[in-house]
Amino acid sequence: MQTITKIVTNIFIFCLILLSGCSNFINNSKEVKNNMLKNKKFIFTFLSAPGAGKGTLAQQAASKLNFIVLSTGDLFRQHIANNTTIGQELKKYMDKGELVPDDLVISMVKEWLLSVKDTDRQIILDGFPRTDVQAQKLITLIKNNLPEHNFRVVKLEISKGEITNRLVNRRVCPNKSCQAVYNTSMPEIAAGKCLKCSSVLIQRNDDKPEVISQRFDVYYKNEDELIKAYQDSGINIEILSVSQKTPDQIFEEFKAIL
């Protein structure tokens, strides 16, 4: 009987040691992962059709992970709202759902990237690059001016039908310091007012059905060339399926690939 008690006690102690070893191992792995994120600087871009949720994902990464984000669309809309000379030029293209000429976009993104090149924070470029020319310029810019940064391309996969539905029903807050985004299916916005600042919600000009179809044409026309530009430069395209997922689920999956 005594021998059995001894054996059981020994097995118990052995299990305890094993458990504590596993927990140390898990903690160490977490630490390694965190360190990896700390020591490596990334510039992410999301490859996705308009409305796939790249803006929302970028905003979550900014507020919850302290990433810095440049959204070219938001930057351009700010110029338009402030009626700057550049804004007047940008509006001509954006209202029709066309792309802004490469030279103009590249010079604005370059200026922004150089202004943050010494940051230790991770960077997201939301809505850039959108053409093969922009992709090639960006890759060269990173190589020459931000050599500590690793460029990562994440493709948000979703069907055209699902995003058309989202875009047509998207409503945004026009207040520049708010810019909250909603969907008409949300009962909370039945009164048409922003839940954060009470501004009257609007539909973006380029979310109107005729402009959406033009934006899709432009996106899918450029997507193949963009993918080819990445492949030619040896850049891996990481896939994140965003179909039928909430923004929080998408964010969790994004964190998992960091």
Ligand code: AMP
């Ligand atoms: P977004 O908010 O990202 O959907 O962008 C809105 C609009 O801004 C697009 O339909 C384009 O007219 C313009 N735009 C934004 N980013 C770019 C870019 N990288 N290249 C050309 N045009 C852009």
